[in-house]
Amino acid sequence: MFSLRNISVRYGNTLAVKPVSLNVEPGRTLVLIGPSGSGKTTLLRVMAGLVRPEGAVCFDGAAVEDWRAVRRRIGYVVQDGGLFPHLTARQNITLMSRELGRDAGEIAARTDELASLTHLSADQLDRYPAELSGGQRQRVGIVRALMLRPDVLLLDEPLSALDPIIRAQLAQELKTIIETLGTTAVLVTHSLSEARYFSDQLVLMRNGGVVQIGSYAAFEEAPEDPFVTEFIEAESML
Amino acid sequence: MRTALFALLSLLVAAMPARAQIVVGSKLFTESVILGEMAQEAITARTDEAVSHKRELGGTRIMWNALIAGEIDVYPDYTGTIRYEILPDEGLETDAALPAALATRGLEMSAPLGFSNTYAVAVTRETATRLGLRTTSDLRAHPNLRFGVSNEFLDRADGWQALAAAYDLPQTDVRGMIHDLSYRALASGQVDAVDAYTTDAQIAQYDLVLLEDDRNHFPVYDAVYLYRSDLPEPAKAALGELAGTLDEAGMQDLNDRAQSGAAEGDLAAEIVSLALGVDVEASGRTDSRAGRVWQRTKEHLALVGIALGAAIVIALPLGIAAARLPRFGNAILGAVGVLQTIPSLALFVILIPLLGIGAVPTIAALFLYSLLPVVRNTHAGLTGIAPALLDSADALGLSRTARLRRIELPLAAPTIMAGVKTAAVIAVGLATLGAIIGAGGYGQPILTGIRLASTPLILEGAIPAAVLALVMQAAFDLAERWITPRGLRLRQAAP
Ligand SMILES: Nc1ncnc2c1ncn2[C@@H]1O[C@H](COP(=O)(O)OP(=O)(O)OP(=O)(O)O)[C@@H](O)[C@H]1O
Ligand SMILES: [Mg+2]
Numbered sequence: 001m002f003s004l005r006n007i008s009v010r011y012g013n014t015l016a017v018k019p020v021s022l023n024v025e026p027g028r029t030l031v032l033i034g035p036s037g038s039g040k041t042t043l044l045r046v047m048a049g050l051v052r053p054e055g056a057v058c059f060d061g062a063a064v065e066d067w068r069a070v071r072r073r074i075g076y077v078v079q080d081g082g083l084f085p086h087l088t089a090r091q092n093i094t095l096m097s098r099e100l101g102r103d104a105g106e107i108a109a110r111t112d113e114l115a116s117l118t119h120l121s122a123d124q125l126d127r128y129p130a131e132l133s134g135g136q137r138q139r140v141g142i143v144r145a146l147m148l149r150p151d152v153l154l155l156d157e158p159l160s161a162l163d164p165i166i167r168a169q170l171a172q173e174l175k176t177i178i179e180t181l182g183t184t185a186v187l188v189t190h191s192l193s194e195a196r197y198f199s200d201q202l203v204l205m206r207n208g209g210v211v212q213i214g215s216y217a218a219f220e221e222a223p224e225d226p227f228v229t230e231f232i233e234a235e236s237m238l
Numbered sequence: 239m240r241t242a243l244f245a246l247l248s249l250l251v252a253a254m255p256a257r258a259q260i261v262v263g264s265k266l267f268t269e270s271v272i273l274g275e276m277a278q279e280a281i282t283a284r285t286d287e288a289v290s291h292k293r294e295l296g297g298t299r300i301m302w303n304a305l306i307a308g309e310i311d312v313y314p315d316y317t318g319t320i321r322y323e324i325l326p327d328e329g330l331e332t333d334a335a336l337p338a339a340l341a342t343r344g345l346e347m348s349a350p351l352g353f354s355n356t357y358a359v360a361v362t363r364e365t366a367t368r369l370g371l372r373t374t375s376d377l378r379a380h381p382n383l384r385f386g387v388s389n390e391f392l393d394r395a396d397g398w399q400a401l402a403a404a405y406d407l408p409q410t411d412v413r414g415m416i417h418d419l420s421y422r423a424l425a426s427g428q429v430d431a432v433d434a435y436t437t438d439a440q441i442a443q444y445d446l447v448l449l450e451d452d453r454n455h456f457p458v459y460d461a462v463y464l465y466r467s468d469l470p471e472p473a474k475a476a477l478g479e480l481a482g483t484l485d486e487a488g489m490q491d492l493n494d495r496a497q498s499g500a501a502e503g504d505l506a507a508e509i510v511s512l513a514l515g516v517d518v519e520a521s522g523r524t525d526s527r528a529g530r531v532w533q534r535t536k537e538h539l540a541l542v543g544i545a546l547g548a549a550i551v552i553a554l555p556l557g558i559a560a561a562r563l564p565r566f567g568n569a570i571l572g573a574v575g576v577l578q579t580i581p582s583l584a585l586f587v588i589l590i591p592l593l594g595i596g597a598v599p600t601i602a603a604l605f606l607y608s609l610l611p612v613v614r615n616t617h618a619g620l621t622g623i624a625p626a627l628l629d630s631a632d633a634l635g636l637s638r639t640a641r642l643r644r645i646e647l648p649l650a651a652p653t654i655m656a657g658v659k660t661a662a663v664i665a666v667g668l669a670t671l672g673a674i675i676g677a678g679g680y681g682q683p684i685l686t687g688i689r690l691a692s693t694p695l696i697l698e699g700a701i702p703a704a705v706l707a708l709v710m711q712a713a714f715d716l717a718e719r720w721i722t723p724r725g726l727r728l729r730q731a732a733p
Contacts, residue, residue: 048633071635082630086648086723095644096634128725144634154633 001026001152001184002047006055009042009208016042018209019055024152024201029178029185031195034205035231040188041079043205044154047186048076072096075145079156079188081137083129089140090125093147100148114143117177135166142174152184159194171197192235204228260473262291263301263310266674267417268496268689269355269437269489273314275506277463277477279518281312283510284476292676294685295595297390298323300587300675306343309594311466312477316355316459320347323390323397333458344467346474349481350460353437353489357391357456358448359401360434362424366447373452374405377431381408386429388417398433404455418689421446437486439493461489476514483513497690530683531702537678538706541597541669545604546662553609554654557616558642567617574610582607582668586675600672600679607668608661615657619650652722659714666707670699680706 002024009017017039024030024047032040045051049067056063059070083092090111097107115125118139129137138158145153158174159167175198178185187198195202196216204211204219204227212224223229260281264274271293278291292310295301302324304310315324317333320340328339340347359374366372369380377383391397392414401407409431415423420432421440434441434448441448461484463477484492492505503520510518556574560567580588582603589599623646631641647654673681680703687695719727 045629048629050629050632068635071633074633076630076633078626078629078633080626082626084627084630084645084649084725086725088725096636099636099640099644128728130725130728148635 001060003058005058007046007053007057008055009046009051009053015208017053020210022203022213024184024186026184027182028200029187029198030201030203031199032186032188032203032205033190033192033195038205039208040205041156044156044186044188048074048154072148073151074154075150076154077141077145077156077158080161081141083137083140085129088126088128089132092140093144097147110147114146118143118173134161135170138162138170152186153178155185155187157188160190192232204231260287260289261310262289263295263304263313264291264293265301266294266296266685266689268493270314272492272496272502272506273461275502276480276510277312277314279506279510280476280480280514281473283514283516283518285470285472287470287473294673294689295676296674300590300595303590304595305345305464305466307591307594308466309596311469312463314461315464316461318356318457318459322457333460346465346467348463348477350462351480352482352484353486354458354460355435355437356459358434358436358451359431360441360446360448361431363445363447365430371449373450375452376449377407378405383409383430385409385412385431386415386420386423387412387433388420389414391433401455404453416688418691422691437489437493439490439497442490442494443497480513484509527698531698534678534680534682534699535702538669538680541600541604541672541677541679542662542665545601545665546608549605549608549612549661550658553612554616557613558620560613560617561620571614571617574613577606578610582671586671590675595675597677599675600669600677604665604668608665611657611660615653616650619653620646622653623649648723652718652726655714655718655721659711659718662710662714663707666703666710670703
């Protein structure tokens with residue numbers, strides 16, 4: 001689906017992402033993991049076309065020239081949901097479809113379908129973000145990203161600000177959604193357990209560079225760098 | 239929304255009075271207003287022209303520029319003022335040299351009205367007795383005396399500097415103030431000596447002593463009408479008929495009665511009726527107070543409304559551009575910031591040669607002052623939006639315009655509105671200054687009130703101005719609530 005060839009991102013003098021090449025397979029879930037500031041969000045923003053990197057980003061085999069065409073095939077949920085506070089949940093969800101002049105009945109049907117998938121009630125849809133809980137906001141963000149039936153879903157720490165019960169619940173829902181819709185997904189997280197739960201393919205990052213790419217099992221069994229073991233042990237300590 | 243704004247603007251424009259064919263001007267003191275009324279009544283009586291009188295326009299420089307620009311056609315002035323203040327570089331030895339100098343500028347002057355209104359130093363009778371002051375030279379022995387002199391006198395070539403040089407005056411505590419206020423300062427003991435016009439009514443009212451000009455420093459200040467050469471001949475002839483009809487005692491009496499509350503128009507009508515031998519009607523209006531306040535309110539709202547409307551139309555795109563293009567943004571914010579630092583009176587005077595006098599330059603000045611708050615707040619509102627929200631908007635695929643319209647402007651609206659409110663409240667206050675250049679509004683009764691030492695008149699302008707500022711504030715608070723999206727109000731209310 002995505003392939004990144006020698007991508008690097010520079011902010012002023014610092015390299016936020018060092019040259020990276022990786023492939024995101026269609027229908028699979030790739031998880032980006034790593035400590036704070038290691039460049040996960042930046043790499044995700046590259047895939048969403050929000051940062052122009054050096055190197056080539058290919059989508060469906062062709063280097064992306066015009067991001068506007070590709071954007072609608074990508075759903076992106078920013079780190080804290082990124083809901084527009086002046087719009088209700090429903091207005092947030094339907095904003096782009098309305099901009100595109102989609103049929104109102106079609107929009108309503110799609111909204112209902114996704115709302116039931118994420119257990120959002122009609123009453124909750126008519127509230128403003130400030131009137132929703134963190135978990136509900138995250139759900140709305142996911143529904144908004146899925147509205148235009150994207151081929152790829154990009155999620156930046158979708159579960160990090162939630163209490164353990166809601167987190168487990170939403171994790172299950174999310175996995176169901178990804179499997180039901182057959183979407184390709186890229187998910188950023190700090191947490192190894194989330195990585196294990198979601199990943200077909202796992203990428204560990206550190207200081208803007210990739211440390212290891214592979215399955216979760218390979219991380220435990222065949223670490224390519226001492227940092228991989230250190231990262232895994234740090235999580236199990238607490 | 240846009241049509242409503244347009245309708246409002248056209249209504250405001252329509253509310254402004256149409257220009258008469260012949261415009262008489264007068265300076266910001268009672269005598270000049272009375273002489274202006276006389277000119278208006280005389281020309282009205284002798285011609286079929288429509289004549290209007292722009293009262294209390296300001297100082298000599300403003301009048302002269304307005305006359306040259308054709309904004310006014312006639313105004314009363316004094317020969318000494320023309321020679322020393324207006325044309326100091328021409329070295330005119332006597333009044334006889336004036337007509338030729340004026341002719342090169344397309345101007346003429348009438349024969350003298352009869353009285354001369356020269357300068358003198360005035361002190362209270364108590365001070366004169368205590369210090370034994372009789373002549374201007376006597377001031378030399380008292381270097382600690384505090385002077386309060388009119389602003390014009392402080393600046394002009396034949397004013398304070400020349401006087402101090404001619405008499406070797408040692409005093410250094412010299413403050414400039416509005417002429418009519420200097421008498422109050424003298425009476426209340428805040429200053430010891432003031433410059434006085436010899437026909438001022440306050441000399442008798444406050445029982446002041448005029449010090450003799452023992453070195454013959456002050457020139458002759460014969461009152462005349464200055465007018466444009468293109469003034470219709472019958473109008474010139476009408477002004478000519480007023481020559482020699484008013485002596486010093488007569489003028490001091492008129493000033494005194496005006497100060498005591500008589501309408502300038504009625505006083506002028508007495509003189510003009512005698513001079514022309516016909517019964518002349520006072521042209522001054524006899525509106526009720528409520529009528530006057532309503533008229534002033536309309537004028538004031540027109541000034542503020544048009545300036546603010548135009549400022550919003552210009553400042554909003556400027557603010558958006560400033561937020562989009564950081565380098566351009568710095569230049570814009572800097573430029574409108576500099577505009578804000580120009581003192582308001584200076585800005586009015588700078589604008590006169592470009593835009594004349596009256597409502598137009600006032601609106602232009604208010605417009606310029608309104609730019610900064612709106613540009614700055616638009617910029618701040620837009621740049622203050624969380625980057626994650628902009629990322630979300632871009633990732634959704636919203637175009638730049640859709641993002642601006644659907645996301646950025648609604649989120650920035652409360653901040654922008656606060657800027658508009660600031661601009662409006664500032665403009666209501668500043669617009670009172672417009673009266674000095676003939677824009678009308680609440681400043682007019684304030685100016686007249688200061689001139690006539692009439693507190694009720696000052697309040698007639700000051701109270702509505704304060705009330706309007708409060709009403710504006712309240713109205714914009716409501717508008718701010720209305721324009722703030724409900725979802726944002728929730729967030730502000732949340733802990
Ligand atoms: N707009 C920017 N300008 C300058 N530097 C930036 C910018 N965005 C990110 N960076 C820097 O790039 C590096 C990577 O940031 P990034 O947000 O990708 O990290 P992250 O892995 O997502 O961290 P976290 O887990 O804390 O979200 C950091 O050092 C950050 O300071
Ligand atoms: Mg991040």
